[in-house]
Amino acid sequence: MELAATSSQIQSIISIIFSLSAGACAGSFINATAMRTAADKKWWGGERSSCDKCGVILRAPDLVPILSFIFLRGKCRYCKEPISRRHFAAEIISAVGTAALYVRWGLSPALALSLAVFWFSLFNSLTDIEIGYIYDVWAVALGALGILMRIPAGVPAILDGVIGGAVGFCFIALIILVSRGGMGWGDAMLMLGIGGAVGWRYSALSLYFGFMVGGVIVLPLMLMKKLKRKDAIPLGPFLAAGSVIVLFLGNALVRRFGYFLGSSPGWPWG
């Protein structure tokens, strides 16, 4: 009896370590592709990773996600210049988020959909932070993938995704048309993609949390005069953060506000 409990504990520890490593590798790949996309370089085929500063082609021991940065103490092995912390941050965020989503959903369609939302949102946030631009094709790709993943669950699940995309897109579009500034069409496309993947209930909740997180971070900076109203603040990362929060809290909220949102079969298919 005791032995059985121990072996299942070992099993869950192994799967958490596995999801942390898979998340770190995904984060490393997503960050590299996002930076290459933003720099207008191609990221498929032959181009090898090199140091941003000295241009030396990096070898396998320099490219282990998270660990290389720690063992090299954040410096290039060859030129000793500091390595951008953004690589490291993207790997850590992806590792922790991937493992947390695995714990939240277990091996299930909900996990697959959650990881698609999380990883694509990370990519779109990174290009938004780097060059202030969300690529339509990468935003729409998430929505298309989400709808494809909904097909086996039937027509209501597909419709839920289509309406989710429309809710996300139209809400941001309305803000753009009313306020003329602040938000861009990249943000609307981002919510089209997220909404298509998560469905209409989670899409509405993602908008709510996205604006909450944005308000909590941006308003104090404006009050402290670190930011002016005209400064271009990338808003994509806040919307992305909102959607990731909802991947964890959404079901509890939909249950609580069920009378308002209509009865739901439970995420991801409603």
Ligand SMILES: [Zn+2]
């Ligand atoms: Zn270097």
